[in-house]
Amino acid sequence: MNSRKxxxxFMKTLLLGGAAGLLTSFFVKSEDYSNYLAPFDFMELIGLLIFFVGLGLVFSVISQTGFFAYLFINRLGLGLFRGYWPTVQVLLIAFVVFDLVYFPYQATDGEVSVFWFMLMAAAILGYGWFVARIKANETNxxxxxxxxxxxxxxxxxxWIPGLNxxxxxxxLLMIVTLLVCNTYQLLTLHRINPSKPVEASGKAKGKKK
Structure with missing residues (x-):
């Protein structure tokens, strides 16, 4: 991958994060918009739009930092655990899904039903499963x-800052933006940096000779 790519x-992911943050704010923070629509206040409305775009850009930078950290962690895990690295990843996934239910529920002292936290964890796991299937089908x-x-x-x-x-x-603003940016990065990386089938190309040259 060259510097231009x-x-x-980076720029496409950044813009996508800003757009995702803005669009999500229309649903999550609709009351804030309605305050400046009736009566109509143009300057305040523009300021609110800029604020949520900026927030999406910040979340996008967090997503990109995490993505490049993931690339390093994946290589490091392969070097340390070798063939056991997939098993370690599955255990970490199970641990994190459990934590998404247990710790937020404990933080509310039982005021919020555990069902909602289970639903949240299941939604993230289900969406991640869906994206991972696409990645596997397009690569290996x-x-x-x-x-x-x-x-x-x-x-x-x-997402930890958003959970706090x-x-x-x-x-909600943060998790939607993070998922959008991480999905884009994951499904785009192999398109802009394709692996070269060295063996296949060698065989093709041999046949031509």
Whole structure:
């Protein structure tokens, strides 16, 4: 991957994060918009739009930082655990899914039903599974577990600041933007940096000779 492709990859992910943050805010923070629509206040409305775009850009940078950290962690895991690395990733995924239910529920002191936290964890796992299947179909079957690891474990780690905020508005804004950016990065990387089938090309040259 050359520097031009890398910058293009970064900018597209950045813009996608800004757009995702803005679009999500229309649903999550609709009351804030309605306050400036009736009566109509143009300057305040523009300021609100810029704020949520900026917030999406920040979340996008967090996503990209986590994505490149994931690439390093994946290589490091392969070097340390070798053939056991997929098993380690599955165990970490199970641990994180459990934590997504247990710790937020404990933080609410039982005021919120555990069902909602189970639903949240299942939604993230289900979406991650769906994206990982696409990644595996477009590349190879061995890419499924690392892709699921990114979509569940890395995304959850990136989401920790959002989980620590009061209320659910900004937590929802953050998780949607992170999932959108991580999905784009995961499903785009192999397109802009395709692997070269050395053996196949060698055989083709041999046949031509």
């Amino acid at each position: 890398l910058v293009n990859f 079957k061995r890419a499924f577990i690392p892709a699921l690891f990114l979509m569940v474990v890395i995304t959850t780690l990136e 905020t009061e209320g659910t508005d900004y937590a």
